Amino acid sequence: MTILQSILFVTGNKHKLADVKNILGDRFEIKNHDYDLPEIQGSVKEVVLEKCKAAAEIVKGPVLVEDTWLGYKAMNGLPGPYVKWFLNSVGPDGLYRMVSAFDTKEAQAGCTFGYTKGPGKPIHLFEGILDGQVVPPRGSNGFGWNSIFQPNGHKHTYAEMTDEERNSCSHRYLAAMKLRDFLESEKN
Amino acid sequence: MTILQSILFVTGNKHKLADVKNILGDRFEIKNHDYDLPEIQGSVKEVVLEKCKAAAEIVKGPVLVEDTWLGYKAMNGLPGPYVKWFLNSVGPDGLYRMVSAFDTKEAQAGCTFGYTKGPGKPIHLFEGILDGQVVPPRGSNGFGWNSIFQPNGHKHTYAEMTDEERNSCSHRYLAAMKLRDFLESEKN
Numbered sequence: 001m002t003i004l005q006s007i008l009f010v011t012g013n014k015h016k017l018a019d020v021k022n023i024l025g026d027r028f029e030i031k032n033h034d035y036d037l038p039e040i041q042g043s044v045k046e047v048v049l050e051k052c053k054a055a056a057e058i059v060k061g062p063v064l065v066e067d068t069w070l071g072y073k074a075m076n077g078l079p080g081p082y083v084k085w086f087l088n089s090v091g092p093d094g095l096y097r098m099v100s101a102f103d104t105k106e107a108q109a110g111c112t113f114g115y116t117k118g119p120g121k122p123i124h125l126f127e128g129i130l131d132g133q134v135v136p137p138r139g140s141n142g143f144g145w146n147s148i149f150q151p152n153g154h155k156h157t158y159a160e161m162t163d164e165e166r167n168s169c170s171h172r173y174l175a176a177m178k179l180r181d182f183l184e185s186e187k188n
Numbered sequence: 189m190t191i192l193q194s195i196l197f198v199t200g201n202k203h204k205l206a207d208v209k210n211i212l213g214d215r216f217e218i219k220n221h222d223y224d225l226p227e228i229q230g231s232v233k234e235v236v237l238e239k240c241k242a243a244a245e246i247v248k249g250p251v252l253v254e255d256t257w258l259g260y261k262a263m264n265g266l267p268g269p270y271v272k273w274f275l276n277s278v279g280p281d282g283l284y285r286m287v288s289a290f291d292t293k294e295a296q297a298g299c300t301f302g303y304t305k306g307p308g309k310p311i312h313l314f315e316g317i318l319d320g321q322v323v324p325p326r327g328s329n330g331f332g333w334n335s336i337f338q339p340n341g342h343k344h345t346y347a348e349m350t351d352e353e354r355n356s357c358s359h360r361y362l363a364a365m366k367l368r369d370f371l372e373s374e375k376n
Binding site for chain 1: 226227228229230235262263264265266267268269270273274277278282285286287288289290
């Protein structure tokens with residue numbers, strides 16, 4: 001297939017970059033830059049809108065940003081966008097332990113992309129959500145909290161899947177498909 | 189005693205306002221306004237610096253802001269400044285339950301005031317930290333997560349103390365004493 005478009009993905013996370021390249025790379029050239037973008041406290045949508053706005057003002061052109069979250073049903077969606085702080089502080093095992101005393105281990109993994117054509121232009125959000133369970137850590141592939149998230153209907157955690165398996169079902173895949181559809185419709 | 193100074197405390201939390209009036213009210217007139225200030229993700233100091241900067245730009249004059257946190261030793265200081273989101277989502281009982289599967293229930297309650305004379309002026313931070321334990325909820329006085337925090341050396345949680353008892357030992361008291369000393373030294 002021909003490359004439709006080059007996209008600047010602002011992230012400092014090489015794993016997220018690799019995932020997005022894997023998922024969208026056959027149709028889009030994914031470039032990358034790591035700017036230090038402000039992240040606010042609030043809903044995921046608010047976080048992504050602010051990041052996208054800030055990135056567009058730095059880049060002065062089209063830009064893609066992303067935020068990932070893990071929401072526990074027992075905690076009404078938290079740690080949500082704050083999951084990265086908990087991951088850094090207590091690791092995947094601690095993230096499981098946090099919810100271990102609650103009745104339900106149901107969780108949602110979420111990814112929200114923000115895309116804009118430039119400063120002052122509309123910001124488009126593309127959200128992918130996958131239902132699953134939080135489990136004691138299993139597996140060593142993947143990154144972040146992949147070892148404790150087992151999507152419903154699967155026997156494996158993200159970290160027990162190959163990258164290809166994960167990237168064909170994940171929350172990031174679901175969001176990236178919406179982003180791809182939007183970008184392709186813009187080109188027609 | 190004579191009132192030294194009038195201070196504008198930007199907060200939407202009437203309980204925090206009452207505490208600060210109780211602690212500083214004999215020397216300072218505490219006025220209040222509730223502006224919607226941005227809160228970033230980051231360390232408490234970063235959160236307070238940004239809030240204070242934003243408040244000074246709105247008020248165009250001297251302003252006091254505050255952020256409160258509860259840090260679990262088992263979680264290396266988290267939920268920290270994100271504690272309010274967890275409190276809203278799971279309540280004090282859930283905040284205890286989060287840490288119940290960890291070995292230690294040690295915690296620190298923290299309060300950081302930010303004070304500046306106006307936009308572009310230096311921002312002064314005053315931090316109070318109190319060591320204690322997170323316990324299953326006890327008591328009905330106080331607010332927020334007061335029912336699950338028992339300071340070391342005390343047999344009662346904050347919520348089992350009277351307001352006067354809490355305001356003579358709390359993390360907010362410790363921070364307010366530093367703020368008071370600074371403001372009084374400025375007047376001499």
